[in-house]
């Protein structure tokens with residue numbers, strides 16, 4: 421198998437759950453990480469951007485380890501890699517930073533060895549590494565995805581996000597590891613709560629497919645994870661209850677949090693009012709938070725085919741959106 425000189429990819433951030441679709445629904449967002457892999461005589465790392473602080477720069481690095489899984493699966497040996505990464509995706513905030521690293525490493529490594537593994541295999545591998553398919557599916561395929569994973573194989577359907585949908589994310593100035601946000605969840609739930617979530621997640625998907633934005637606020641409500649996680653995110657209960665009065669079409673905890681996500685209709689032009697409400701509510705709880713105005717990203721991971729002569733950071737500089 422021929423090993424290419426360089427493989428470069430851009431991966432979108434993602435939000436998971438969208439309220440009731442726990443471990444099931446995901447949406448790609450217009451915030452990105454870029455990864456470059458090169459075969460090399462000696463493994464080296466070039467990590468750029470504030471979000472890369474503290475990331476291991478040896479063979480315990482997630483990108484390196486995931487790339488080696490791809491090579492093993494494909495029966496190819498590429499033991500030494502030159503790894504470059506730049507990311508605008510905040511770490512451990514519920515915006516899929518680890519999923520973007522996993523998906524980026526899988527696709528870049530696969531590209532480097534001539535793409536022997538199909539996307540479906542990469543999705544299975546990504547779901548097994550991340551332990552749920554929602555963030556990785558969104559980063560891999562883009563748009564809104566609804567996913568199923570049986571512990572071995574993952575399947576998804578992709579929905580095209582409404583062109584008028586915009587996304588405000590309010591990112592608190594503290595990290596919340598997914599493991600901690602999963603520890604607070606009960607092992608068993610009542611039949612009533614299960615039915616509540618099945619009905620709301622189904623209605624949300626139908627509302628998104630049919631453009632019934634009037635149903636989104638109610639359909640985004642959840643009883644499986646948000647009520648338990650609210651204690652970990654000051655201001656969350658109030659925002660989930662009241663954000664629709666300030667122009668949100670719907671609001672949810674983004675993935676495992678602590679980021680909160682509000683969907684809005686760009687034609688209504690209430691972005692400033694919503695942004696002020698979100699930051700002010702957090703501030704009242706003593707939490708500093710920043711708001712990013714994003715949009716759903718239709719494109720999943722993007723493989724660059726013709727920019728390889730441009731230095732990695734020069735190529736990215738032209739594309740950074742925040």
Ligand code: HSE
Pocket residue numbers: 436437442443444514516552554555598601602645675676
């Ligand atoms: N579905 C996962 C959770 C997403 O809510 O724990 C984690 O990013």
